[in-house]
Amino acid sequence: MRSKPPAVLVLVFDVFGTVVDWRGSLVREGRKLGRAKGLKVDWEAFADAWRAGYRPAMARVRSGELPWRTIDALHRMILDELLKQFGIEGLGEEEVQQLNRAWHRLRPWPDARAGLSRLKRDHVIATLSNGNVALLTALSKFGALPWDCILSAELFRHYKPDAQVYLGAAALLDVPPRRLMMVAAHKDDLHAAKACGLRTAFVRRPLEFGRRARPDLKDEPAFDVNADDFLDLARKLARGR
Amino acid sequence: MRSKPPAVLVLVFDVFGTVVDWRGSLVREGRKLGRAKGLKVDWEAFADAWRAGYRPAMARVRSGELPWRTIDALHRMILDELLKQFGIEGLGEEEVQQLNRAWHRLRPWPDARAGLSRLKRDHVIATLSNGNVALLTALSKFGALPWDCILSAELFRHYKPDAQVYLGAAALLDVPPRRLMMVAAHKDDLHAAKACGLRTAFVRRPLEFGRRARPDLKDEPAFDVNADDFLDLARKLARGR
Numbered sequence: 001m002r003s004k005p006p007a008v009l010v011l012v013f014d015v016f017g018t019v020v021d022w023r024g025s026l027v028r029e030g031r032k033l034g035r036a037k038g039l040k041v042d043w044e045a046f047a048d049a050w051r052a053g054y055r056p057a058m059a060r061v062r063s064g065e066l067p068w069r070t071i072d073a074l075h076r077m078i079l080d081e082l083l084k085q086f087g088i089e090g091l092g093e094e095e096v097q098q099l100n101r102a103w104h105r106l107r108p109w110p111d112a113r114a115g116l117s118r119l120k121r122d123h124v125i126a127t128l129s130n131g132n133v134a135l136l137t138a139l140s141k142f143g144a145l146p147w148d149c150i151l152s153a154e155l156f157r158h159y160k161p162d163a164q165v166y167l168g169a170a171a172l173l174d175v176p177p178r179r180l181m182m183v184a185a186h187k188d189d190l191h192a193a194k195a196c197g198l199r200t201a202f203v204r205r206p207l208e209f210g211r212r213a214r215p216d217l218k219d220e221p222a223f224d225v226n227a228d229d230f231l232d233l234a235r236k237l238a239r240g241r
Numbered sequence: 242m243r244s245k246p247p248a249v250l251v252l253v254f255d256v257f258g259t260v261v262d263w264r265g266s267l268v269r270e271g272r273k274l275g276r277a278k279g280l281k282v283d284w285e286a287f288a289d290a291w292r293a294g295y296r297p298a299m300a301r302v303r304s305g306e307l308p309w310r311t312i313d314a315l316h317r318m319i320l321d322e323l324l325k326q327f328g329i330e331g332l333g334e335e336e337v338q339q340l341n342r343a344w345h346r347l348r349p350w351p352d353a354r355a356g357l358s359r360l361k362r363d364h365v366i367a368t369l370s371n372g373n374v375a376l377l378t379a380l381s382k383f384g385a386l387p388w389d390c391i392l393s394a395e396l397f398r399h400y401k402p403d404a405q406v407y408l409g410a411a412a413l414l415d416v417p418p419r420r421l422m423m424v425a426a427h428k429d430d431l432h433a434a435k436a437c438g439l440r441t442a443f444v445r446r447p448l449e450f451g452r453r454a455r456p457d458l459k460d461e462p463a464f465d466v467n468a469d470d471f472l473d474l475a476r477k478l479a480r481g482r
């Protein structure tokens with residue numbers, strides 16, 4: 001008889017794209033700023049370029065080329081380039097800071113708050129994001145997300161998918177990796193978590209990159225759960241108990 | 242004209258004694274265990290001895306005599322001694338672990354949940370305790386405490402009153418120390434926070450050490466606020482806005 005896998009105790013969540021709609025939120029903030037300042041900018045392209053700068057910037061930290069810095073600082077570094085590239089002029093330092101903090105005001109996906117509240121009944125739920133602690137705290141307060149705990153790559157001074165992040169979360173929450181489940185809309189995050197012995201849940205977010213994008217949304221048997229949203233994840237975890 | 246002090250943005254809370262009634266909770270758990278196992282123990286003396294072992298144990302970590310270990314581990318080290326001292330026999334390893342985790346099930350003071358919910362409306366609220374992350378997370382879930390963020394001495398590998406803890410919290414929450422207020426029932430914690438530039442709120446907890454204790458509950462002008470409980474703190478902070 002095959003032994004049943006251990007019950008999941010703790011769920012840790014990727015945040016950008018998995019819990020919150022970064023693209024729609026940035027576009028909304030950009031358009032608002034554009035109207036206020038009379039800017040003609042393609043804010044969808046701007047949002048995509050901002051996000052596209054994120055991995056290369058993190059890679060420079062992960063490789064040791066740049067010393068540790070937070071996502072807030074990396075976002076600002078990318079933003080300063082984009083302002084030039086998109087010909088955005090006339091913003092004061094306070095306005096640029098305010099724009100950079102758009103990442104603190106990302107809206108949750110429609111199912112996120114209700115789904116997390118449901119999952120919180122039977123599990124400890126925590127963030128496990130590359131976003132820094134201050135960003136995740138502000139974002140969660142903005143979106144009224146009911147986390148039990150905020151965990152961030154910043155606490156380990158390593159960015160996902162470095163193993164230190166997944167194993168560090170297990171250590172701080174004092175559970176063996178097999179009792180910890182990584183929840184993400186990104187398969188690379190889940191594969192890295194799985195390689196550390198964590199359990200994995202893939203949640204489809206078809207609109208993360210906009211209506212025209214065609215992200216990989218296929219079920220993957222390697223993951224413990226494949227779900228359509230957090231409510232579906234809650235149903236599937238409850239069934240497995 | 243004296244300039245008004247900056248508005249507080251973020252409140253960080255001592256937990257044991259300030260938010261939760263460790264003594265009453267431990268005594269309750271001890272008595273329950275005593276009935277179940279037929280033990281004759283003075284559980285008030287037991288709880289006091291457990292707590293009394295905490296400072297010397299942390300001092301051994303702070304001095305470098307012991308390598309870093311969590312409060313869960315220090316509690317267990319003290320507990321193993323107390324079981325001998327109080328002549329408690331016949332507990333299996335699982336039962337001793339369960340008793341050690343009594344610190345994960347401490348009840349909030351009667352005003353704590355409502356007071357924190359009120360304070361959360363206008364401020365970021367976070368723990369800043371010597372308890373480890375897993376302990377604080379479990380405790381907060383047990384007591385339904387609505388933190389925005391769980392911060393612990395464990396994240397800095399320094400115990401309060403080391404400056405690294407207070408300044409580390411300001412760094413992680415990305416606020417200058419003067420925008421951060423330490424809330425505690427213990428004056429030494431507040432004096433150490435103040436020395437790091439934090440603002441301070443003293444909250445009286447007359448029953449922390451039981452009905453017969455006579456703790457120092459006097460207002461102290463050196464602190465920004467002296468309050469009777471969290472609801473009183475909320476009123477006083479709202480008035481200062």
